[in-house]
Amino acid sequence: MEFKNVLLIMQKEVREALKNRWFIIYTVCFSILALLLLFFSYSREEILGVSGFGRTAASLINLVLLFVPLVSLVTGAISISNERENGTLFYLLSHPVERSEVFTGKFLGLLVSIWVSICLGFGLSGIVVGIKGGSLGASKYLLTTLLSLLLAASLLSIGFIVSVLSKKAAKSIGISVFLWLFFLVFSDLGIMGTTIVMDLGIKSVFVLALLNPTEVFKIAAVLNMSPRFEVLGPVGVYALRSFGRDGTFYLLFSAMILWTVIPIVIGFLAFTLLKKE
């Protein structure tokens, strides 16, 4: 794999993403909503940042859970299938580039683009809170930002698998929207249902939660924000007792990294081994 080609493809992806109308709309919406949440999250009494970054980050968690998985999944899902469908992928691969370079360049380019968008949203809110004098919980705010970036990376990776295996962009968008609903809605319902029907223990519920990257993010983000672990319910108490606060956090953090690495390796192998053009 030649780094020069990876960099060229990555630059092209960033340039295209930054010019993409939908990407701009998403970034603007995310930033505006982040700022609105910031203002709504302060009560009149706390307007000068009594709870500062921490409260803002807590508000942003829900926004991140809604926006980031959807955009990351769809962006990843159309990344290759769209190019395959309109013929640009075939044309690019007719030049002296390896499939591995194309895949890596595209992934890194889109990852950087999404990260820029997230950082803009978090950054604007952070600057406003900072100006207003809220300094408490800055590290928590930064950690929430980091977790959001990891969430984006993991769902982008999953989106790439969908993209590699789909021939049509419309199909890959459909699958990615289904996955978004599954991770955000059906997964929770599924865990609850399974727990009741199969009378699962707390340990099993915790393991099931780790099988959903959005769930992992949610637990890690809440754990980051709240000094009291009980807010996570019996599962939180179980995790606290079993692994300790730091141990649980490291476990969740590792799970998020695995949720990025495993799908991207699968997608990479599928793309480099299956020639679908």
Added chain:
Amino acid sequence: MITVREVTKRFKDIKAVDCVSFNVKKGEAVALLGANGAGKSTLIKCILGLLSFEGEITLNGLNVEKNSKEAKSLIGYVPQEPVFYDMRALDILEFFGAIRGVDMGRIEEIVNLVGLREHILKQSSALSGGMKQRLSFAIALISNPPILVLDEPTSNLDAHARAEFLKLIRELKLQGKTVLFSSHRLDEVEFLADRVVVMKSGKVVMESKPNVLAETLGLKVRMYIKVPVPWIETATDILKREGFDAVTLNENTLLLEVTSREKTIPLKKLLFAEIPVEDLGIEEPSMERIMQEVQGDGI
């Protein structure tokens, strides 16, 4: 330069390319002729290393599957319908130029060569079909590769642009480039190719020089022989006696079909019988007839 050895490409149970073998020598131009679905584009995709296949394809000794990158750097490829990223033509050229490691000076040179200067700052989506083809040709030539692979390169061009394009390719061929192109236009094939590989249902059914393709296919030329009105019946009888299927078209014109090599024989027979020939028309097999033969069950 290009060696295709027993290449088979299957899509599930269908053989899109079926045990195809041929060579293209350095500086030679070879046309892949065949109807839509004959397997030309699939074979080109295999040569570009974009599809996995059975058999072996080498470019200058480099296996396109094992040494894909090095092999592809030897090829300039022009697709049938060029599709580009939605960027300015210049940015697209710079992007592919950077991938092939060429400098800006070469980009300027190539822009002038293909006549793209006035359109270089336009978005690719704003370019006409002809300009897109020029852009893809510029990209194909940007690193001055020794091999050009062209997949029906003139299908989207008007007559004037097509003529210019073909002229340019022929100049490049004369400069020593090896050209492999697919086409279903016989005039292009005759203008450019040294050799024609005819494909049908994924198989190579014939290899021939373009000027004898019709003859190789067994197609006959039509001869229209005009004789004075009193001689028409005698002339018809003589030719029929000699084994020609002569038909009286009107009171003074005979029509007969002969192979290209037999063209002079009917004339000799008539002159030997002292029948004056007033006029002669020869109609070579039309492109339509040849393509019908290639596409149909004739071969």
